Amino acid sequence: MKGIAHFLTGVTAASFFPWSIEQALDGNPVYFVLGGAFGLLPDTIDFKFYRFFYPHDVYIEPVPSDSHPQPIADRIAEAMATALREQRVIRVKLGTIRLGADRWRQYRLRFDAERREVQVQFGPTVTTGQMPIPGTTPSTPLVARAPLPAPVIQTYDAETTVDILDGPTFGLEPESGERIVLHFLPWHRNWSHSLLVGAFFAALAVLAGAWRAGMVIFVAYAGHLLEDQLGFMGSNLFFPLTRRRFPGAHMMRSGDTLPNFLTVWTCCLLIFWNLYRRTPDPLVSIGFFKFLFYAGVLPLLIMLVIRRLTRRGAPRPPERVDTSKEWSDPLIS
Amino acid sequence: MNTALMAASALAGTVMSSVISLLPALHIYNLLGGLVLLLYGLQDTGFTIPPGIYLPFMTGLIVGWSMLNTIPSILLGAPDESAMFTVMPGQKLLMQGRGFEAVMVTAVGGLAGVFLLVGIFAPLAPRVLPLVRQVLTPHLHWVLWVVITYILISEWPKGGHWGPAGWRKFLDAWRSLGAGLLTFTLSSLLGFLLLYRSPVRVESAFQNILPAFVGLFAVPWCLFNLLSASEIPRQYVAVSIEVEADRILWGTVAGGLGGGFAAFFPIITGGVGGLLAGHATAQRDERVFLLSQGVSKLVYYAGAFLMFFVPGLRLRRGGAAWMLHSLYLPQSAGDYLMILGAMALAGGVSFLMTPALARWTIRFMERANYRIASAVALLIAVILVGILTGAAGLFIMAVATGIGSLPVLFGSRRLNCLGLLLVPMACNLSGFGPRVAGLLGLLR
Numbered sequence: 183m184k185g186i187a188h189f190l191t192g193v194t195a196a197s198f199f200p201w202s203i204e205q206a207l208d209g210n211p212v213y214f215v216l217g218g219a220f221g222l223l224p225d226t227i228d229f230k231f232y233r234f235f236y237p238h239d240v241y242i243e244p245v246p247s248d249s250h251p252q253p254i255a256d257r258i259a260e261a262m263a264t265a266l267r268e269q270r271v272i273r274v275k276l277g278t279i280r281l282g283a284d285r286w287r288q289y290r291l292r293f294d295a296e297r298r299e300v301q302v303q304f305g306p307t308v309t310t311g312q313m314p315i316p317g318t319t320p321s322t323p324l325v326a327r328a329p330l331p332a333p334v335i336q337t338y339d340a341e342t343t344v345d346i347l348d349g350p351t352f353g354l355e356p357e358s359g360e361r362i363v364l365h366f367l368p369w370h371r372n373w374s375h376s377l378l379v380g381a382f383f384a385a386l387a388v389l390a391g392a393w394r395a396g397m398v399i400f401v402a403y404a405g406h407l408l409e410d411q412l413g414f415m416g417s418n419l420f421f422p423l424t425r426r427r428f429p430g431a432h433m434m435r436s437g438d439t440l441p442n443f444l445t446v447w448t449c450c451l452l453i454f455w456n457l458y459r460r461t462p463d464p465l466v467s468i469g470f471f472k473f474l475f476y477a478g479v480l481p482l483l484i485m486l487v488i489r490r491l492t493r494r495g496a497p498r499p500p501e502r503v504d505t506s507k508e509w510s511d512p513l514i515s
Numbered sequence: 516m517n518t519a520l521m522a523a524s525a526l527a528g529t530v531m532s533s534v535i536s537l538l539p540a541l542h543i544y545n546l547l548g549g550l551v552l553l554l555y556g557l558q559d560t561g562f563t564i565p566p567g568i569y570l571p572f573m574t575g576l577i578v579g580w581s582m583l584n585t586i587p588s589i590l591l592g593a594p595d596e597s598a599m600f601t602v603m604p605g606q607k608l609l610m611q612g613r614g615f616e617a618v619m620v621t622a623v624g625g626l627a628g629v630f631l632l633v634g635i636f637a638p639l640a641p642r643v644l645p646l647v648r649q650v651l652t653p654h655l656h657w658v659l660w661v662v663i664t665y666i667l668i669s670e671w672p673k674g675g676h677w678g679p680a681g682w683r684k685f686l687d688a689w690r691s692l693g694a695g696l697l698t699f700t701l702s703s704l705l706g707f708l709l710l711y712r713s714p715v716r717v718e719s720a721f722q723n724i725l726p727a728f729v730g731l732f733a734v735p736w737c738l739f740n741l742l743s744a745s746e747i748p749r750q751y752v753a754v755s756i757e758v759e760a761d762r763i764l765w766g767t768v769a770g771g772l773g774g775g776f777a778a779f780f781p782i783i784t785g786g787v788g789g790l791l792a793g794h795a796t797a798q799r800d801e802r803v804f805l806l807s808q809g810v811s812k813l814v815y816y817a818g819a820f821l822m823f824f825v826p827g828l829r830l831r832r833g834g835a836a837w838m839l840h841s842l843y844l845p846q847s848a849g850d851y852l853m854i855l856g857a858m859a860l861a862g863g864v865s866f867l868m869t870p871a872l873a874r875w876t877i878r879f880m881e882r883a884n885y886r887i888a889s890a891v892a893l894l895i896a897v898i899l900v901g902i903l904t905g906a907a908g909l910f911i912m913a914v915a916t917g918i919g920s921l922p923v924l925f926g927s928r929r930l931n932c933l934g935l936l937l938v939p940m941a942c943n944l945s946g947f948g949p950r951v952a953g954l955l956g957l958l959r
Contacts, residue, residue, distance in 0.1 A: 185669045186794040193661055203654075209946040211657030215664050222668055230692070234675050234685035241679070277677065284607055309607060313801060348676040439765055446795045447772075458650045466646045485764065492760030 183409045184442050185222055190449035191409060192221020192402030197456040201394050213398050220383065220402040224410075227374040236273075236369035238351060239264075243277035244289070251289055251302040255328035258291070258300050258352075262362055263331040265354040273368060276349040284310050288345040293364060295334050302326045308345050330362070337429065338366035338415055366415065371427055375407050375417035409445065410436075444482070451478050521571045525857035528575020529864045533872060535576070536583040538895060543580040543816070544834035545725065545903075547573060551838045566843050567853065574820065574857035577835055581816040582625040582865040583872060585809065589621070590614045590750075590876050591888065604801035612748040615873050619756050620802045622869040624809020627767040628774065629862030631810065632818055636775075637855050640825045647779070648830060656944035658780055662787060663937050666930060669794070670695050673926050694925030701918045702731065702934035704955070705911075710939045710948075711957040714907040724936075726900045726908035730915025731932040735923050737893035738916070741886055750877045762803045769795045770810025777811070778818035778832055782940040785815035786930050817858055824851045 183191075196202045196217030205213055240261045244254055258274065265272040279287035288305035303325045307318035335357070342350055353365035373379060380403030387396035410417050416430035434441040455473060458464060468476075535546055554569060589605035608617040651658070675688025705727060709715075715723050773792025777783045792811045793804055819833030824845045831840050845851070880888070900908050915935075922929045942948035952958050 184794060186665070186791065189665055189669065206657045207653055209656065211660040211945060214657045214661050218661050218664050219668060226668060229671055230688075231685070234672075234688055235680050237680045243677075284610065309611070309801075443765070443769065443795055454647075454650065457654055458646075461650045464646060465649050485768065488764055489761045492764065 183406075183413075183436055183445060185225060187442050187445040187449070188225065188406045188409065189218045189222045190446055190453075191405040192217040192219070194449040194452045194456075195221065195401040195405050196398045197453045198401075199394065199398055200460075202398065203457065203460050213395065216395055217398050217402045220380075220399045221406055223383075223403060224371075224374045224379075224406050228370050228372075232374060233369050236351070238273045238275040240272060240274045241277065242274060244279050246279055246281050246287065248279075250324055250326060251304050252326035252328075254289070254291075255300050255302040255326040258302075259328035259330055262300075262334075262354050265356050265362060266332050266359075269356050269359065271356075271365075271368075272354045274352045274354060276344055276351070278344055278347060278349045281307060285315070286310070286345050288314070288343060290341055290343050292341045293330070293334050293336060295336065298330045298333060299327050300330060305343070305345075310346050312345060332356075333361045335361060335363045337364060337427070342366070365427075371410060371415055371417040373418060373421040375410060375419070375427075376421035377404055377407060377419050378421060378423065380404055380407070412441075447482075448478065517567075521567055521853060521857065522860055524568045525571035525575040525860045526864060528572040528577075528857075529579035529861040529868075530575075532576045532579025532865070533583050533868055536580045537587055537872075537876070542725075542728075543576060543584075544838070545722070545899075547576065547835050547838055548722070550576075551842055554842055566850075570843070570850070570854060571857035573835065573839070574817075574854055575861040577820050578629065578813070578817050578858050578861035579865040579868075581628075581813045582622060582809075582862065583869060585621045585625070585812075586618055586869070586873050586876050589617050590873065590880060591892070604804055608801065608805075609750075610748065612751045613753075614750050615752045615870075615877060616756055616802075617805055618873045619753070619870065620758060620805045621809035622866055623756070623758065623763065624766060624770055624806035624811075625813045626862060626866045627763060627806070628770065628810040628813030628817070629858060629866075631767060631771045632814060632821060633855050633859045633862075636771075636818065637821070637851075640822070641827050641851075644822065644825055644828045644830070648828065651779075655780060656941060656946075659782060659937060659941035659944060662780075662783060663934075663941060666787070666790070666928075666933070666937075667696065667699060670928050670931075691925050691927045694921050695927035695931045698918060698921045698927060698931040699934040699938075701921075702932045703938035705915060705918065706935040706937075706939040707952055707955055707957060709911070709935075710943075711952040711955075714911065715904050716907065722903045722908070726904050726912040727915045727935055729896050729900050730912035730917075731919035731935065732929065733896050734893065734912065734916040735919040737889045737896065738920070739923050740889035741893070747880055747885055750880070752874055752877065756802075758802050758806065763806060766803045766806035767810050769793075770807035771814050773807070774811035774814030775818055777815045778822065779830075781832060782936050784933060784936070785812050786933060788812075788815050790930055813862075817862075821854060821858070824854045826851055 193214055194217075196213045199213065202213035202217070205211075240257065242254055242257045244251070254276075261272050261274045276291070279289065281287055285307050286309075288308050290303045290305055292301045292303075294301060303323055304320055306314040306320075308314050344350060351367055351369060353368035355363040355365060357363050380400050383403060384396040384400035387393070387399055407417050407419060411419070411428070411430055412433045413430045413436050414432050415436075416427040418424055418427045451474065454477075455470060458468075458473075532543070535543060550569070550573070554564060557564060585605075589609055605614075605617045605621065608614060670692060672688035673691045675684045678684050678687075709723055709727060713723050715726070769792045770789075772795060773788035773790070774785065775788075776791060777785050777788030789808045789811045792807045816833065816835075820835045822828060822830040822832055823836035823839065826845075826848050829845060831837055897909070897912070900912050904911070919929070919932055921927065922931060939948060942951050949958065
């Protein structure tokens with residue numbers, strides 16, 4: 183999920199605690215602020231702090247003058263061989279190819295488990311908004327292939343697109359001495375995305391004598407992790423008891439418009455409802471389900487019908503999955 | 516009142532807005548302030564202009580400005596190479612020779628915003644908004660604090676992409692974030708100063724915030740255009756634009772929510788509405804993003820004005836409603852319908868004017884030296900501030916320019932400058948504004 187959805191989930195969580203609203207009515211906004219801040223904290227830790235200290239064993243930094251992606255494929259296969267040989271996790275960082283102020287060369291990386299090879303293909307030149315520049319797609323696909331030294335187990339998508347600003351990281355973990363487990367972005371959704379870490383922050387608040395704040399912190403933090411668990415990557419939910427991420431439910435992608443928008447809207451409705459039920463003598467009396475129907479379900483249905491009508495007659499090809507939304511900067515950050 | 520006269524008045528406002536919107540630093544609220552003073556002056560002389568004339572005229576001004584101000588924002592603001600990552604997609608398209616397309620996509624958003632207000636918001640507002648106001652009014656202060664928190668923590672690092680892990684990478688990444696936090700802090704302090712001990716003379720107190728806003732947002736833009744050696748590429752005037760209908764739908768919904776949120780809550784500006792709209796759609800597509808910004812801006816300005824006329828609500832939000840309320844209070848649902856009609860007319864006409872004005876601006880850009888144009892824009896801004904607020908205003912503008920230059924220099928969010936309004940007002944709404952002002956030594 184995007185930051186705004188996590189943030190609002192935290193604020194919504196705070197609105198369910200009666201003391202948040204009581205204090206807010208007395209001019210103290212602290213519980214709502216805590217809810218929002220801790221709702222976003224797991225990603226804040228990863229994207230603003232941890233990623234910059236996360237060490238890599240191999241940096242693959244293609245240069246703009248490279249006319250073929252073969253060196254990229256070769257170095258990935260080489261890193262995998264090293265992981266197998268040395269029986270340790272090798273962290274590989276892939277760099278982006280910057281061609282100009284607002285120009286990047288896109289390339290795609292695919293681990294083909296069946297053929298036991300890694301494939302790298304140069305794509306078009308794109309803008310920082312990830313829009314391809316017309317006429318820059320290579321006329322004959324430049325695909326590089328390199329054989330992998332062992333079977334691979336993928337925990338995320340088989341294909342990764344690298345284009346703007348920052349590139350992804352892979353953790354190559356040898357398992358049982360004969361195969362490699364691929365961990366996509368090993369620095370993300372790891373220890374920071376643990377329920378126990380959330381409980382730790384809450385415990386700090388409780389120790390400071392603010393148990394109410396502790397409850398808001400924990401629920402907001404846990405809300406973030408549960409939302410992320412609906413996606414593909416999953417989270418390391420019980421660090422330090424567990425070391426690997428639990429697989430996600432594969433119900434959505436973090437950058438998908440509809441789930442993000444629905445989450446934001448649902449949060450707005452729930453916050454409003456929590457404030458409404460504590461309003462003395464409201465101008466209109468309405469029950470929860472009726473409210474949810476008129477303010478949530480009905481508008482959504484209308485929107486979906488309009489969307490369907492506007493798409494009729496012009497079926498679109500399925501959109502390419504853009505994994506870069508998992509680690510790269512948003513359009514407006 | 517004659518309907519044709521009302522329509523003519525709305526049209527006159529729209530046409531006038533096309534001139535105003537092309538002048539840098541002159542905000543529509545400055546003009547509306549002058550208009551209200553003029554109407555008062557005429558009343559004193561015994562000559563009264565009926566509301567059926569000036570209300571549609573004001574509506575035309577607001578709707579037209581919200582739509583047409585996009586043209587100078589996109590076409591006359593060109594970044595140099597180092598600033599390419601931090602400017603909005605509109606400027607990026609400009610540097611690709613697609614400024615006309617960017618203007619038109621944003622205008623489509625504006626038109627969708629008019630449809631949203633007139634076709635969907637208007638019938639629902641009298642039933643829904645009074646309850647919303649009743650429920651949310653005691654909670655405005657914490658909503659402001661939550662927005663402040665989101666602005667501060669949702670900015671992600673723009674550097675630290677290359678090199679080995681460690682402090683060097685971290686500090687490179689935090690350069691822009693640190694500048695953003697510094698901008699926000701300094702803007703907030705300036706806001707407290709202007710609110711509690713403004714050096715602007717009392718007669719100009721109405722324009723107290725103008726020099727700060729011009730310094731924070733307009734002057735750095737002009738200065739960096741002057742200093743940078745950016746060349747605007749030849750602009751391609753597209754015959755048609757392609758945006759899929761369902762993307763218009765998402766952009767409209769997100770922009771409507773962002774703009775509506777900003778219009779309803781005090782102090783939350785259209786910029787914040789635009790930020791929320793962009794984040795809520797989770798879009799990377801530049802055209803959808805621009806479209807949502809067009810919707811958000813129109814809904815923010817026109818929606819705030821419209822809420823003043825909603826029967827049973829009469830909510831004063833935004834500068835236009837605040838200035839108008841001392842002159843006129845809506846009488847009936849007839850006023851509401853008149854404003855809606857004026858909005859629909861002004862929205863349609865200003866949309867139709869957009870391509871012609873954009874082409875005209877492009878022709879001007881091709882003929883005039885871009886640096887000279889920026890210098891003229893800067894001169895107009897300085898003269899306006901000098902006339903309206905005097906030497907003290909110019910001093911505030913200079914200080915604000917220093918603060919407003921930080922985001923441009925370090926690639927952080929310009930929205931951080933809104934600490935100027937957000938922090939002092941949030942402190943006041945929470946009841947501890949005077950205490951903070953006292954701690955800052957502003958109450959001695």
